[in-house]
Amino acid sequence: MLDAIFYPASIAVIGASNNEIKWGGRILKNILGDFKGKVYPVNPGETSIQGLDSYSSVLDIPGEVEMALIIVPSKFVMSVVEECGKKGVKGLIVVSAGFSEAGNNELERELVSTVRKYGMRMIGPNTLGIVNEPAGLNASIIGRLPRPGSISFITQSGSLGLALAEWTIDTGIGLCKVISTGNKADIDDVDLIEYLNGDESTGVIAMYVEGIKRGREFIDAVRRVRKPIVAIKTGRSKRGAKAVFSHTGSIAGSDEVYSAAFRQAGILRVDDIEDLFDAALAFSCQPLPAGNNVAILSNGGGASIVAADECERQGLNIVDLSERTREQIKSVIPEFASSSNPIDTAGTVSFKIYNDSIKALHDDPNVDAIVVIYVHTMMSNAMPPAEAVVERKQICVKEKSNKPIIACWMGGAGTEEGVELLKSGCIPNYPVPERAVKALSCLIKHREFLNKVKLGVEPVDKIGRCK
């Protein structure tokens, strides 16, 4: 049913405008950017909008309308929605504000009951719209269509979602869908999780949550989803705001309960926005490891110690390598370098050192995941080790390996080319070791969820891996 919203064949933009600074103008322009289906601007005051014939009502449109975007003042929303119902529109995105977020709860209830009367589904009101990259659909005020990817991002804050979606484009993170939920009057988190679970192009779900409406149903829905869900939940600071009757009451603020509920359902709760996308990026292009035994390869001792410390903090094990692995690594690194985990090549960098070491680590049955660090110096070149990582990754994909490779290319000028290569080779790369390890720890925690919380939940499909 939500396909009508994410993969519509035809769209009416009600409240469309020629003025691209206005919402109705901007959103129409964005839709026209890459969307291949039919688009009908609706505005009784215009005959032509952005080169298309304009209609004075959705009822005047000659063909079918599968989805309608509503961008009119709140006092007109009800009559417009009524017309959409009569027209046979299936999905609505109500951008208009002035509902429960402004205290107009009654108006929102009326809106929902009209939507349901006609069997329609609605995102919003008070949403900044949605983006569905695989459909070339940018029905939002986000300036550009994101890069293709398998991360679907559900955001309760419109403006934050907007800024982050723009940021992912420059950072090189691919997105599948961006959904600004608005007031969640009809379609809420439960509906979206269930829909994205069945959506072939979504591999990982990232959420920015301020509050969940149907808590129990949400937990039950999430438990049935194998795809990783990473969430940031704001509002940690409210704890213990009021005096209560019991000790339990004073300690169990809503934040603690959210944490417990998320963990029980198998949602990875992260602390900040950086963690959210770091984890989502790792999920979107690396397999889930079988266990928590990590090997670290680095050309700098300091960086590998930082990574090892973070592993310790995250409960990951710096595994002892087999004798065979150490021999293989010893044969390519200088005599004075360390072949025990974390491996330190003592500053030497080459394609062969990185390639052979990664291969040896990957073939070691004790190793579940590999963190590859490159620290840039004036004497080294960031490209050969990046080439080695990308080549090893391609072999891993071919061999259907379940050992993720996470990269950390440190340093500024001079690393760009290597970093770009990693990006295009679908290697999650981070500028500092802690972020690389934290992202890896999310893959491992999700594996634990699958083994414990989501026992028996079958994968819906096998997407979410690039190349």
Place this chain on the structure above:
Amino acid sequence: MKILTEFEAKKVLSKYGITVTQGSIAESEDEASSIASSIGFPVAMKISSPDISHKSDVGGVILNVKKEDVKSAYSDMISRVRKAVPGANIEGVLVQQMAPSGHEVIVGLKKDPQFGHALMFGLGGIFVEVYKDVSFRVTPIDKNSALDMISEIKGYPILKGIRGRKPADIDAVAQVLVSVSEMAQKENIVELDINPLIVGEKGAVAVDARAMVD
């Protein structure tokens, strides 16, 4: 919303198979004396009033009362509490067996508007007051989740027995958690503290409890 006295709260706990310290409410010196004799000495005496939930703050708790002191303890407590909380509805004094020795833990419930009931577990006494070393689950939970909950707190090694001390009966605590999870909805609990639940080498006993029900 209604606040249950300790006596009433423990009745609910008993209904779900949780062991509580035995006792009854005395409404006179003589009654206190006869209840105490039937329990065996020494006893604990606690004021029973729906208006007083923090009993020790108003001088409403005396522990280790010997046979010869029961009557005077009764009348002293009544007059002390009347002075501390004028107008409180006092039902009498709960005369109870003394708590067994063991680890003090806390088990609690809180109704949450989004997720139903949250169940809390932690070490009792100063650990919960100062360190807030607790774990949470949304109910209902099974025995395995209860065991996970117990093992999640930082103080878990204390319960497992450190430095040659005997381990506490962790299985009994898990059973209490499952029982409390079960009563959450059935009893319309808004908030509940079992504090402390005393865990020995064998068994766990609810020594004090307070509850608010809907």
